[in-house]
Amino acid sequence: xxxxxxFILLVWAGGLPCSTRGADYPVGARSWALARASVMLxxxxxxxxxxxxxxxxxxxVVGFTHQSGYIPETDHQILGxxxxxxxxxxxxxxxxxxxxxxxxxxxxxxxxxxxxxxxxGGIQIDYYHTRISGVYGQDHRVTFEAGLLLRANDQLVLxxxxxxxxxxxxxxxxxxxxxxxxxGAGIHxxxxxxxxxxxxxxxxxxxxxxxxxxYAFSRFFFLRTGVSLNPTLHCFGIGYHTRHLQADMAYAFHxxxxxxxxxxxxxxx
Amino acid sequence: MLxxxxxxxxxxxxxxxxxxxxxxxxxxxxxxxxxxxxxxSRQSQSPCFEGQIAQELFHYLQxxxxxxxxxxxxxxxxxxxxxxxxxxxxxxxxQYGPLYSVYELPLIYGFNEQLARKLxxxxxxxxxxxxxxxxxxxxxxxxxxxxxxLMLRTGRILEQQDGYRSRPDSVAEAxxxxxxxxxxxxxxxKLSLNYYDQLRAGVTLxxxxxxxxxxxxxxxxxxxxxxxLFLQNNRWFDKLAIGDFDVRYGQGLITWSGFSxxxxxxxxxxxxxxxxLDPYTSSNENKFFRGIGLEKSFSSWKLSCFYSGKKxxxxxxxxxxxGRKVFTxxxxxxxxxxxxxxxxxxxxxxxxxxxxxxxxxxxxxxxFNGLWYRFGGIYRRAPRPENAFRFSGRSNxxxxxxxxxxxxxxxxxxxEALTPGRGMAFLNGLSGQLTDRVAMLxxxxxxERDYQGLYSGGFSEGPRVQNERGIxxxxxxxxxxxxxxxxxxxxxxxxWLSYRCPAPSRGRGGLxxxxxxxxKNLQMYLRYQGETRMVDGQxxxxxxxxxxxxxxxxxxYHLRYPITxxxxxxxxxxxxxxxxxxxxxxxxxxxDLGYRSSNNPFGADIRCALFHTDDYHARIYAYEDDLLYAxxxxxxxxxxxxxxxxxxxxxxxxxxxxxxxxxHYFNKQTIGSGLNQIRGPHKSSLYFQIRVNF
Numbered sequence: 001x002x003x004x005x006x007f008i009l010l011v012w013a014g015g016l017p018c019s020t021r022g023a024d025y026p027v028g029a030r031s032w033a034l035a036r037a038s039v040m041l042x043x044x045x046x047x048x049x050x051x052x053x054x055x056x057x058x059x060x061v062v063g064f065t066h067q068s069g070y071i072p073e074t075d076h077q078i079l080g081x082x083x084x085x086x087x088x089x090x091x092x093x094x095x096x097x098x099x100x101x102x103x104x105x106x107x108x109x110x111x112x113x114x115x116x117x118x119x120x121g122g123i124q125i126d127y128y129h130t131r132i133s134g135v136y137g138q139d140h141r142v143t144f145e146a147g148l149l150l151r152a153n154d155q156l157v158l159x160x161x162x163x164x165x166x167x168x169x170x171x172x173x174x175x176x177x178x179x180x181x182x183x184g185a186g187i188h189x190x191x192x193x194x195x196x197x198x199x200x201x202x203x204x205x206x207x208x209x210x211x212x213x214x215y216a217f218s219r220f221f222f223l224r225t226g227v228s229l230n231p232t233l234h235c236f237g238i239g240y241h242t243r244h245l246q247a248d249m250a251y252a253f254h255x256x257x258x259x260x261x262x263x264x265x266x267x268x269x
Numbered sequence: 270m271l272x273x274x275x276x277x278x279x280x281x282x283x284x285x286x287x288x289x290x291x292x293x294x295x296x297x298x299x300x301x302x303x304x305x306x307x308x309x310s311r312q313s314q315s316p317c318f319e320g321q322i323a324q325e326l327f328h329y330l331q332x333x334x335x336x337x338x339x340x341x342x343x344x345x346x347x348x349x350x351x352x353x354x355x356x357x358x359x360x361x362x363x364q365y366g367p368l369y370s371v372y373e374l375p376l377i378y379g380f381n382e383q384l385a386r387k388l389x390x391x392x393x394x395x396x397x398x399x400x401x402x403x404x405x406x407x408x409x410x411x412x413x414x415x416x417x418x419l420m421l422r423t424g425r426i427l428e429q430q431d432g433y434r435s436r437p438d439s440v441a442e443a444x445x446x447x448x449x450x451x452x453x454x455x456x457x458x459k460l461s462l463n464y465y466d467q468l469r470a471g472v473t474l475x476x477x478x479x480x481x482x483x484x485x486x487x488x489x490x491x492x493x494x495x496x497x498l499f500l501q502n503n504r505w506f507d508k509l510a511i512g513d514f515d516v517r518y519g520q521g522l523i524t525w526s527g528f529s530x531x532x533x534x535x536x537x538x539x540x541x542x543x544x545x546l547d548p549y550t551s552s553n554e555n556k557f558f559r560g561i562g563l564e565k566s567f568s569s570w571k572l573s574c575f576y577s578g579k580k581x582x583x584x585x586x587x588x589x590x591x592g593r594k595v596f597t598x599x600x601x602x603x604x605x606x607x608x609x610x611x612x613x614x615x616x617x618x619x620x621x622x623x624x625x626x627x628x629x630x631x632x633x634x635x636x637f638n639g640l641w642y643r644f645g646g647i648y649r650r651a652p653r654p655e656n657a658f659r660f661s662g663r664s665n666x667x668x669x670x671x672x673x674x675x676x677x678x679x680x681x682x683x684x685e686a687l688t689p690g691r692g693m694a695f696l697n698g699l700s701g702q703l704t705d706r707v708a709m710l711x712x713x714x715x716x717e718r719d720y721q722g723l724y725s726g727g728f729s730e731g732p733r734v735q736n737e738r739g740i741x742x743x744x745x746x747x748x749x750x751x752x753x754x755x756x757x758x759x760x761x762x763x764x765w766l767s768y769r770c771p772a773p774s775r776g777r778g779g780l781x782x783x784x785x786x787x788x789k790n791l792q793m794y795l796r797y798q799g800e801t802r803m804v805d806g807q808x809x810x811x812x813x814x815x816x817x818x819x820x821x822x823x824x825x826y827h828l829r830y831p832i833t834x835x836x837x838x839x840x841x842x843x844x845x846x847x848x849x850x851x852x853x854x855x856x857x858x859x860x861d862l863g864y865r866s867s868n869n870p871f872g873a874d875i876r877c878a879l880f881h882t883d884d885y886h887a888r889i890y891a892y893e894d895d896l897l898y899a900x901x902x903x904x905x906x907x908x909x910x911x912x913x914x915x916x917x918x919x920x921x922x923x924x925x926x927x928x929x930x931x932x933h934y935f936n937k938q939t940i941g942s943g944l945n946q947i948r949g950p951h952k953s954s955l956y957f958q959i960r961v962n963f
Contacts, residue, residue, distance in 0.1 A: 189746075190704040215703055217677075225711065227742055232760045232777060234740050253740075255762055255775055 027078055027095075028065050029262035033237020033250035034212025035226025037198040039184040040149065040159030043246065044266040047080050047091035047110055050147035050161045050182075051122025054089040054112025057082050063246070063266030070257040073099040088113025091124075101133040112147075120149045130170075143168040143177060157186040159198075178202045184210075192216040196226070206230050214239075224250070231255075237262075244268050327898060329391040332416075332463065336392050337367040345543035348530060349387055351710075352542045352673065352680045353702045354379045359631070368394045379702045381747060383786060405467060405503075415464040417963050422457040422896060424928075424956025425478060432479060432606070432944030449479035449606045449944060455956075456482065456491070457552065469499040475552045479606030479944075486611045492554075493603065499548035507571070508564040513549035513557050516575055517541070517726075518625050518638040519671030520696045522686035522734055525726030526557055534782055534796065536743035536757040537710045539728050540682055540700055542673060546573060554603035555581050558621060574624035580615035586649065593663075594646035607944070618645030621724070634673040641666040642723065655766040658692075658736065660721040667722050678702050684727070686734075692717030694734055696727055698741075710743035718765040730761045730776070731768070738762050751786040772816045774803030790831040798823040822846045823889075835866040847886040855882020857889040857905045870919040877912045880905040896926040896958040909934035909950075926958040 028045030031038035038049045044061040046053025060083050067076040080093035091110040098104050105128070112122025123146045131138040147161035163180040170177050184198030193215050200208040212226030212235070222239035237250030250262040325346055334343055336358075344355045357379040362368065371394060374385040405411060432449040441448060455478050461471035474491040481487045497512040515527040520541050527547070530538050546564050549557045562575035582603070583596035596617055605614045620643050627636035643664035650656040669686035683697035698712035714728060718736040725734040728741070739761030746754040762775035778800035786792045804819040825843040832838050839861035846854040859878035866872075874894040882888060888906035894915050895901045905911065913930035931953040934940065940947040 189707050193703045193707055195707070195746075213703070213709065215701075227758060229758075229777075234760070255738075255760060 029248035029250040029264035033224035035228040037196040037210035037212040040186040052147040052149035055120030065264040335395040422958040427953040451481035497548040510562040520684035521727035523667035692720035706747040712741040776802035853883040853887035855887040922962040
């Protein structure tokens with residue numbers, strides 16, 4: 001009974017950002033602190049939220065993120081790496097979500113590069129392995145995603161991302177993996193403040209508007225907050241960024257399910 | 270300092286050459302405040318309180334605030350500045366000394382030309398030397414030098430309402446509650462006396478339509494009498510209030526009488542930062558304190574305390590407990606027009622004591638507040654589930670701790686309150702001027718279902734500070750010169766049952782507004798406002814339905830433009846939908862013309878409005894220019910038109926106002942219900958007001 005209850009909660013909780021847990025982006029505490037308005041962000045975690053950003057990474061980076069779920073069985077961890085090469089940057093990530101009765105692994109490899117001085121693009125191939133105990137068994141699927149980033153000027157960055165354009169299906173009952181389109185803009189009002197807005201849309205689902213603020217309290221410290229609708233998420237976070245280290249913490253609050261803390265660390269060599 | 274002088278000199282020269290910030294001749298409320306009042310009426314506050322905010326503002330119109338001596342508390346009372354702006358202003362004044370001119374305001378971080386324009390009618394730059402401890406002159410000299418004002422307002426609805434129809438004596442005796450005892454005239458009189466900022470005194474007399482004047486239960490004259498004597502900046506105390514007064518502590522979790530800003534297009538003004546004692550000048554007959562209040566500062570500490578005792582209206586039950594009266598609710602309408610209402614008039618004694626000890630530094634304020642109250646009867650609410658955690662009994666108390674702190678561009682504020690033995694309430698927020706063009710506010714509240722603040726007035730979606738959790742976001746972006754974006758998002762949940770919702774529920778509401786002011790007097794804005802809350806089902810056939818979402822959407826475009834230097838035009842079009850599947854919808858469009866000239870003692874406003882809504886659920890509120898200190902925010906619903914004419918004429922120290930208004934419905938043959946019902950398709954009103962300054 002407990003397993004059944006957990007399973008229902010997992011499916012439901014997974015359905016908050018998207019209809020299945022397969023589309024587990026964006027990740028990283030910085031993104032969550034901004035209510036996931038991150039399609040236009042350029043940092044290491046663009047390996048998950050917009051591979052176009054890889055085009056602007058100049059140094060090898062390795063990173064880890066942990067997301068505590070509303071219950072311990074919905075924790076999510078990702079380990080990633082990015083390596084500039086081949087006139088661009090190659091990235092890879094491994095993620096684990098769930099617990100013994102519902103586990104999902106994802107392995108992804110991405111490549112991003114400049115397409116012009118202002119435009120960068122990237123693509124990622126995803127491999128999903130899901131195992132559900134009992135009669136459900138396990139399943140493997142491959143899909144891909146792609147993103148574009150445009151630095152229109154010093155104050156405006158535009159981002160676009162498309163997940164699973166091939167409309168891959170899932171499981172023995174051929175449940176569709178969601179097709180997700182995300183469009184967003186980042187506006188630098190002045191040096192310390194960046195406003196980020198994004199809209200996420202899945203066919204047949206109501207659009208999810210998101211808005212986040214990132215305020216540079218000092219050269220190294222950042223305060224972040226954001227809010228998204230459908231469902232409503234209130235998010236807060238802090239960041240500490242140096243030349244080599246990027247450490248972020250976030251807390252996302254759902255009015256029904258409660259709080260969800262996040263922690264991310266990335267190190268650039 | 271030199272650069273500041275240069276900038277100010279250049280600015281003044283520019284002002285002399287291009288009078289873009291010239292003095293307003295119309296002396297009217299800023300549009301933003303009209304909006305606030307309009308939206309406050311939607312949220313079922315007493316219109317008297319809206320009158321109160323107007324009186325405060327009109328007080329500053331008449332006696333502008335000296336910016337070079339203004340305290341943060343006084344600046345907060347203008348309702349136009351955020352706490353950050355107030356702190357920024359104080360810091361600027363401390364750093365650079367007294368301001369040379371109001372035109373210097375846009376130089377201050379967090380201010381801009383539009384805000385300076387809004388503030389300009391209410392402020393001036395005078396001497397910076399404090400005038401505290403000025404001795405009050407003797408009574409004769411005081412009466413001679415003080416500004417005295419007498420105001421009389423009267424009027425009525427012109428059509429006969431059912432409650433005023435003559436009936437045979439036998440019918441009237443058999444059914445005494447079927448007709449009003451008094452005349453349909455509304456009579457309001459106010460006499461006030463002001464001596465600089467040191468003394469304010471006044472008497473308010475009010476008779477509502479249907480109440481008697483010198484008759485029946487009002488043998489001494491009016492139905493409501495109010496008196497206040499308010500002294501401040503005296504050598505013995507900061508403030509002394511005798512008679513009727515308002516008390517505002519912290520963020521309002523334990524007490525906040527009078528008007529408080531709620532969600533509106535002033536998206537950042539949800540912070541309460543003017544905790545104080547004030548004279549009561551409104552005509553609400555129950556929500557005020559009557560007794561004595563005192564405030565005294567000791568260096569950085571300030572002590573405030575008060576005692577209030579008065580009788581209030583209450584719904585009496587038929588039983589007694591231990592020989593004491595039992596009442597089921599406190600009444601706030603103030604109407605005493607029929608015997609049944611008169612039976613409940615001032616039947617329960619209410620005693621309230623409270624105090625506040627605060628520590629004030631320039632960047633930190635902390636206050637400890639307490640409130641105790643006791644009734645002469647026993648409050649026993651109807652035994653319904655939604656009342657399970659509400660106050661019952663004879664006495665209660667609240668204590669709280671509030672704080673305000675400035676940290677760089679951020680302003681932290683909050684109040685943590687407790688009802689001993691019962692629940693707690695928390696309100697905390699952060700307001701920030703992130704850049705010179707971006708400001709935001711985040712406000713979190715957590716009110717437990719058994720927190721009982723009978724006199725509280727803190728920020729909330731529900732009607733009281735209880736049983737609510739939520740987060741409010743406000744954002745204002747100055748996109749370019751004259752172009753401003755404003756928005757808020759508020760999400761809340763009621764963990765226990767609430768009004769019209771027999772289950773725990775949640776909801777959210779938001780506003781988006783783009784405001785464009787290309788030049789002075791030419792303004793326009795486009796506003797979207799949406800809200801979804803949970804309500805019970807209303808199907809009369811199937812009985813109570815499960816709780817369901819009830820959305821409301823409003824879209825408005827408003828344009829204000831000058832036709833001639835003296836004539837201004839306003840146009841508005843608004844569309845509303847309400848209920849699941851846009852069950853009810855409607856629109857309203859109006860044309861306003863206003864005439865005001867500094868060379869002519871005559872002024873006038875006229876409106877023609879056309880409206881068409883499916884029912885009352887899709888009603889549309891619109892602010893109307895009215896007699897001074899009065900407000901009219903009628904709800905437009907059904908199909909019809911409304912027009913009004915509001916005129917003012919000034920002759921020496923005497924001002925006259927006359928307002929006539931008429932609403933005609935195309936699809937109704939009766940208006941209103943019960944004793945207020947009018948048999949006919951139209952409703953007209955005529956009001957007259959005279960003010961004498963002497």
